[in-house]
Amino acid sequence: MDLLAMSDSELMQLADPIYNELIEASNSRNLDAFTKHMPNELINDEIKQDIEEQWDNVPFLTALSEKKEFLGLLRRKSTIHVLWKQWSEINDTQYLGVLVLKNINGKVKSNGFFIK
Numbered sequence: 001m002d003l004l005a006m007s008d009s010e011l012m013q014l015a016d017p018i019y020n021e022l023i024e025a026s027n028s029r030n031l032d033a034f035t036k037h038m039p040n041e042l043i044n045d046e047i048k049q050d051i052e053e054q055w056d057n058v059p060f061l062t063a064l065s066e067k068k069e070f071l072g073l074l075r076r077k078s079t080i081h082v083l084w085k086q087w088s089e090i091n092d093t094q095y096l097g098v099l100v101l102k103n104i105n106g107k108v109k110s111n112g113f114f115i116k
Helices: 008-028 045-057
Strands: 064-075 079-088 094-104 107-115
Touching: 008 064, 008 079, 008 094, 008 107
Parallel strands: none
Antiparallel strands: 064 079, 079 094, 094 107
């Protein structure tokens, strides 16, 4: 699947369910679900510990709202960055949600997920 050749609409149909699963996994602190779409080579004990520390130390990361607003796509050399305006259940602050998609061995993977 050539991500860079896909239309914006096709990319959104692909990205939206992945993003929703990541939000749900973060809220429930479900590490297996959170890493489900990551490439295997990125999943290690250090990454898992980092994710859990973020959940422990950054309260809004486990209280993300279902409310989000699509902002756009950035097409990079080998990745697609999908951008959302994201809210949390614990404050009125708006955050930037970024899902990085990459084709790895013919499968679409999350090569990064950030809430800033």
